[in-house]
Amino acid sequence: MDEQEAGIGRRVQRLRKQLGMTQRQLAEPSYTPAYISIVESGRVRPSEAALRFLAGRLNTSVEELTTGRPARLATELRLALTDAQRELATGSAVDAAGAFERVAADAARLDLGPEQAEAALGLGDCALETGDLDRALAQFEEAERLLADAPLPRRARAVRGRAVAHLLTGELRYACYLLESAIEELSTSGLADPEALVLLYAAVIGPYIDMGAHARAAHAAELALSLAPRVSDPALVAGMHRQVARTFLAEGRIADADASLAKAQAIYRQLRLGTDLAHCHWMRGYVHAQGGELALAETELRTARDMLSARRAELFTAQVEVELADVLRRMGRYDQAAEVAGTLLRLDDRHGAVHAGGAHRLLGLISEERGETEAAEEHYVKALALLERSGASGDLADLCRLLGDLLRRAGRVEAAMDAYRTGLGYRATPGTTTLGPPPAAPPRPEE
Known part of the structure; x- marks a missing residue:
């Protein structure tokens, strides 16, 4: 007897009895009492059509019948993930990490791989913000492991997270290698998802400029800008504008850099994304410094420092x-x-x-x-x-x-x-x- 079939049978029998139904009442009008008896004994796995019928009659979901997990638990976990992500964006990274940890534990207990992966990505982002780069790397690697069978666009955030962590430790070459490899794989595999590409192109601009690869940085910025109209996530578009500003700076195009940062800043302010807004103040301070406007640069940089320091x-x-x-x-x-x-x-x-x-x-x-x-x-x-x-x-x-x-x-x-x-x-x-x-x-x- 297959364990999954036996589990489905036990759950059908338990739910039927809880509702006070006989096998005949459950079976009608589409099946026979004998078929219900065979299902409950675990000797046969119901077809998809039968599962949908039984789930409807038993006031449950196909997922609960096949896995034993109430559908509401997955929904509740997704709501908890949304709350944790909002806390990270607008509140404390430490508090957000606690929320992500609770989601990760519940998702692991319920064997919900996608929710586990999202929690790991959130924990990685929290660790980046608080400067715990060892933990950030571990969490992004865990997310990649959980998403190993998913298509590359689904894994792009984990790759980008690992690259940023390596970049912050000063490992510029390896950060570029990770991002370039992912971009090449996306481009050659027929999985050229615009959001994933914008995420990766925007991430590679910084290390390119730090290494002096200005032509590569400009090319990545150009490609990111061309893809931006196909991206629905405003925060991702804002992040792209922030990174593109760096290429304008490298080319001495101060006004263009400031305009690009203003676009990003407007989006972040609207979305109340505190860390990203602080990054815009930081970059605008750098723009003013490069233009010789030192007093304005000091104001912007102090604002950025205070915002980031408050978020630890x-x-x-x-x-x-x-x-x-x-x-x-x-x-x-x-x-x-x-x-x-x-x-x-x-x-x-x-x-x-x-x-x-x-x-x-x-x-x-x-x-x-x-x-x-x-x-x-x-x-x-x-x-x-x-x-x-x-x-x-x-x-x-x-x-x-x-x-x-x-x-x-x-x-x-x-x-x-x-x-x-x-x-x-x-x-x-x-x-x-x-x-x-x-x-x-x-x-x-x-x-």
């Missing part, structure tokens, strides 16, 4: 503080800049190496402008050590240039030449980004 988004807050410290330095407010940058040195080497490296670079610049040569050299060397494994070639090349210039002015010509040679190895030119310029043509990501 530690790593995102750190990224904004790097930008803010640089703006304060450029305004000549060295003590305030040093204070902001100094708070970033607390970040650990794995989860905050890139931001701590940026802080050391800024502290080196401040020390150099104050005439404190030895302190400046120490900060530059520490920044190099922190950034070496990130793949951010431009940042490293810029640091080598700064260190070489410092050593040359101090008369240490041979040491300066060594620093310059090291910088040339990263194949980049000086620039104005906070952490230093990205390379013009980086090698392709390695597997």
Whole structure:
């Protein structure tokens, strides 16, 4: 006797008796009492038509008859997922994580794979926001495992989540590899879902620009913009506009970047998506800084920092503080800049190496402008050590240039030449980004 058939039979018998029905009453008018008896004994599995008939007569669902799970439980879990997602968007990531954990536990108990996967994705997003990158990676990997048999468009969020987590740890090449591989698979498999592609193209813009692959970033932005009219999710469209603004910045198109950010900001404000709105303030601050409007940049960056700090988004807050410290330095407010940058040195080497490296670079610049040569050299060397494994070639090349210039002015010509040679190895030119310029043509990501 098949266990599933026996289970269906037991449930039919239990529900029939609860309703006080005889086998004849349940069977009429479409079946016979003998057929009901065979079903209840577990000797036959009802056809789909019979299951629908029995479910209707027993005031239940086909799902409950076949699995034993009341249909309302799956609906209640989906409602709980929606509540958790709203909490993450508009409230606390910590509270949202608690809600997602409860959904995950219930979904696992009921063997509801899709709801388990959604909960894992939510937990991954919460972990990204709070800066727990190890947990974020584990949750996105769990989501991919649960969705292993699903088509790639369904797995795109998990891939994007893993890539963002690797990006935040400074692993730029691997982040690009994950995103590029997924985009290629989507493009060649006939599963070119526009929402999945926009999600992945928007995600790859950031690491491309950080690595100096401006042409690739611009191409990804162009493709994302062309697909946007086919995307129904406004938050996804807003995220795409936010990332596209980075390509406009790289091309010096400040007005276009600001317009793109304004579109994103309007959508996020309407949807009340706090973290994403904070990211728009951050990017607009960067746009103002690149245009020399330092007072406006400071206002936008402080707004972004306060919003992200209130949500306990530690790593995102750190990224904004790097930008803010640089703006304060450029305004000549060295003590305030040093204070902001100094708070970033607390970040650990794995989860905050890139931001701590940026802080050391800024502290080196401040020390150099104050005439404190030895302190400046120490900060530059520490920044190099922190950034070496990130793949951010431009940042490293810029640091080598700064260190070489410092050593040359101090008369240490041979040491300066060594620093310059090291910088040339990263194949980049000086620039104005906070952490230093990205390379013009980086090698392709390695597997």
